[in-house]
Amino acid sequence: xxxxxxxxxxxxxxxxxxxxxxxxxxxxxxxxxxxxxxxxxxxxxxxxxxxxxxxxxxxxxxxxxxxxxxxxxxxxxxxxxxxxxxxxxxxxxxxxxxxxxxxxxxxxxxxxxxxxxxxxxxxxxxxxxxxxxxxxxxxxxxxxxxxxxxxxxxxxxxxxxxxxxxxxxxxxxxxxxxxxxxxxxxxxxxxxxxxxxxxxxxxxxxxxxxxxxxxxxxxxxxxxxxxxxxxxxxxxxxxxxxxxxxxxxxxxxxxx
DNA sequence: AGTATTATCTAAGTTACTTCA
DNA sequence: CTTGAAGTAACTTAGATAATA
Numbered sequence: 001x002x003x004x005x006x007x008x009x010x011x012x013x014x015x016x017x018x019x020x021x022x023x024x025x026x027x028x029x030x031x032x033x034x035x036x037x038x039x040x041x042x043x044x045x046x047x048x049x050x051x052x053x054x055x056x057x058x059x060x061x062x063x064x065x066x067x068x069x070x071x072x073x074x075x076x077x078x079x080x081x082x083x084x085x086x087x088x089x090x091x092x093x094x095x096x097x098x099x100x101x102x103x104x105x106x107x108x109x110x111x112x113x114x115x116x117x118x119x120x121x122x123x124x125x126x127x128x129x130x131x132x133x134x135x136x137x138x139x140x141x142x143x144x145x146x147x148x149x150x151x152x153x154x155x156x157x158x159x160x161x162x163x164x165x166x167x168x169x170x171x172x173x174x175x176x177x178x179x180x181x182x183x184x185x186x187x188x189x190x191x192x193x194x195x196x197x198x199x200x201x202x203x204x205x206x207x208x209x210x211x212x213x214x215x216x217x218x219x220x221x222x223x224x225x226x227x228x229x230x231x232x233x234x235x236x237x238x239x240x241x242x243x244x245x246x247x248x249x250x251x252x253x254x255x256x
Numbered sequence: 257a258g259t260a261t262t263a264t265c266t267a268a269g270t271t272a273c274t275t276c277a
Numbered sequence: 278c279t280t281g282a283a284g285t286a287a288c289t290t291a292g293a294t295a296a297t298a
Binding site: 034035036071072075076078079083 | 284285286287288
């Protein structure tokens with residue numbers, strides 16, 4: 001209260017029963033006008049555009065030019081900075097929101113694309129397996145005279161090897177032998193916490209029991225996309241953002 | 257040199273009032 | 278005419294900083 005001198009001792013004694021606040025509030029400017037004139041606002045705006053903080057000397061000069069108290073100019077600049085800042089924040093928020101929405105829709109379309117690819121692969125693998133089983137059945141009848149123990153061990157070996165036959169198309173191994181599709185930093189084996197299993201179930205929908213080797217086909221991509229490590233950070237950021245606005249993002253369920 | 261006090265400024269939040277749909 | 282929301286000038290408070298004793 002050292003600037004402007006609006007709380008004079010005369011005022012204090014004139015209305016001793018008023019609260020401090022009321023007394024101050026009643027002190028409008030010289031002409032008892034509440035709002036500044038367009039001309040005054042225009043000058044203040046112009047000054048604000050060139051500098052958002054006023055030097056004391058400029059403040060006094062501007063106040064004199066506009067017929068205001070220096071304190072009024074100071075307060076106007078304070079309020080202006082506050083309004084400007086909140087506007088700025090709003091603008092930045094809108095930009096972030098727009099970017100986020102774009103990313104979300106990209107994510108959705110990639111998810112759909114991936115789902116289609118997985119279905120296709122599954123179809124192929126199932127057909128292949130059926131064909132081989134049929135071939136084996138007919139072969140078995142022809143060699144039924146051969147030793148059964150030998151046959152069994154070979155068949156078992158075939159079964160064990162089968163997943164490997166379809167995997168090379170999908171997988172990429174790094175120098176450490178780790179699997180990965182576009183996310184070489186992540187070991188998908190680590191993600192065996194039920195979380196990815198839920199995702200698998202979502203993808204495999206109708207399949208009551210997925211054959212292990214079929215699951216192996218999709219594992220690398222799944223673990224990459226759904227790795228909690230990869231997405232957790234993003235999730236927390238985005239939910240913070242969303243908490244302030246809308247909650248109806250269908251793909252939120254994908255993460256939870 | 258280090259410390260306490262004072263003055264000044266600012267951001268953030270609030271109040272009282274006006275304007276307008 | 279009334280009412281509620283939005284805008285605005287002025288205010289309070291708390292923290293930072295610089296000058297001074």
